Amino acid sequence: MNGMKASFFLAWKYLSFNKLRTTILIACVTLVGALPLSLNLLLSASERELMARAETTPLVVGAKGSDLDLAINSLYFTTVPPEPITMAEVTQIQTSGLAIAIPLHTQFQARNFPIIGTTLDYLDLRQLTVAAGRNFSILGETVLGADVAATLNLKPGDTLVSSPESVFDFGGVYPLKMNVVGVLEKSYTADDNAVFVDIKTAWVIQGLGHGHQDLAQPEDSDVVLEQNDNVVTANANLTQYNQIDADNLASFHFHGSTDTFPLTAVIAVPQDDKSAAILRGRYEVSEASSQIIQPASVIEELLLEIFKVRNILNLVFVLVSVATVVALILVFNLSLRLRQREMETNFKLGCCRSMIIRLVTAEIATILVVSLGCSLVITAGTGVFKDRITRTMLS
């Protein structure tokens, strides 16, 4: 026992003396151990995170076309919005009693962040809570995702102007100056990078609703082009309000039935599995103009494709590990050759051959044990922070 202790003591002293060589060896072995484990943990966490958002979005209704585009746009607001559907889909689903229908309108942006026109149910669905201020409650109000507020340095009481769809859109709608009334808690999801407004506010941005002075009693009579019994025609001088406040709120109105107004998609949260099956069945019929998708299935298929890369990564790691181990064996061999004279001196001093072997073994064992410890610490650290790391990367 004392002999073993002495061997490890001498090995430790030797390794401490050759700090640089020892550090490099430990780093190499640590990386070989920690990298595959940590990356696997991170990949699994990413997969789970991606699936979690999809799984908490039971069904999505949208225009017929690419189900992947529809799923990605509805979940992450990143792709070009799919063809619009109408608000009638929401009414239809809601009236059926099979599911709660949450409209999504993702067509517009404000300073490169997507404006999400929806209802407060979306914030409940995603369990988004307000960190500062309150939820939007009237037309023209907005609640910002945490990263939007941080990036644009906005807080409740500030304003944010919607961006025109195109700089050449001279005949397009007026930008709307939205009143920031709240900032959401950071959720480490795509919601952190979104600007949330009521669906009706999105329609105002689109020009489907507007507010202007009372044409029955105009402040400036020049704006009236023609007036019959019940019909007043205004000319282009009529100023439309580009910011909604308590004074002009009542003047805002929509022309036509809101059931005909556009949406990007509808998130349907069914009451139970049976309701989900019935609802899906209604969209399966060939004459339906919309499609219904299960984002979880779509994302799962996508991940199956993407994570085929994991197999390649694993293969690469195996090859790198083998190469590193071979290199380490070479390093130890070369090291022993370089230390041939040192060992001969030890032998002449009275050390038996087995003692010399024990000394070298103790050195190698110490390096491997320390490396293994470091690998475990790194892997454990990755395991603890994997969700935060992946959420940060994904958001």
Added chain:
Amino acid sequence: MMFRFNSHPFSRIMVVAIATTSLIISSCAPAEVNENTEQTENTEQVDGSAVTTEGSQSLIYVSNYPLQYFSERIGGDQVKVELPVPGDIDPAFWEPSADELAQLQTAELIVLNGATYEKWLQTASLPQAKTLDTANLFQDRWLSIKEVVTHQHGPEGEHSHEGTAFTTWVDPTLAIEQAAVIRDRMTTQFPDQADLFATNYKALEQDLTTIDEQLATLVVDSADQKQPLLASHPVYDYLAARYGLNLRSVLWEPETFPDEDQWAELESMLAEHPAEWMIWEGDPLPESVERLRQLGIESVVFDPAGNVPEEGDFLTVMQSNVENLSPVFAE
């Protein structure tokens, strides 16, 4: 035993490394399951059926007094029903501020009359999962208002009665349907109290049916059912439709003496609609009553009870309305 540098130590280390890896990966697996379970549980709370905190009353906001009465009767002491409209404002023309709407959003259930009653919905944001439209089921029986005039009275400012008639509850059978919608939603949302809600609803249904029977006996059995009648405001469309009243409306306010144009308009209406009774929402000014009497028109009050009555409750107000109508059909 002698051992060689190049084989045994590494084999052992590899075995240890593989075992450790397996341990780490297997220790991660249960966490995955737990997190997924957690997500599933969270999803279930999204459908608006969040159950109230045990032992406390569920907060319900309503948009007019009849809905408050129905909700309180059905929910009993299990619910706390709030009508956010000030007493001096007709709830049909109430315009909530952003802060008042933020308050509404905190409710577990928001009961709306529907049939375009809540004009403020057009500019307001409410959680749809918590919102209940009580008139949606009989959308095919909504009535439209033909006479459209903008006018002003009270603190709520200028308004008009265009579009759909929204005073649905003055027809007791529609009131019963609205109450049934409230019962169904309360039962879904708070299933533990289903029996209580069913019992309370039965009692309310009986009371409203009695009112309906009384009105039917009074009006439908009367020889004067089709006599021309006047209403001071277009809020009795559903009452007229239910009992076959021959009713036309002006736009007068009980607390305001009509101007000469309004009297002229009335006289012109009387030429083709020779009414002998005018039904008012509230007690009219004595001078209005007197001048109507000179035209051969008597006044009677049928209070729709849109806001909280000064005395009694919805049922007693409706019973008074029945009694008030008695002389109209007793001749």
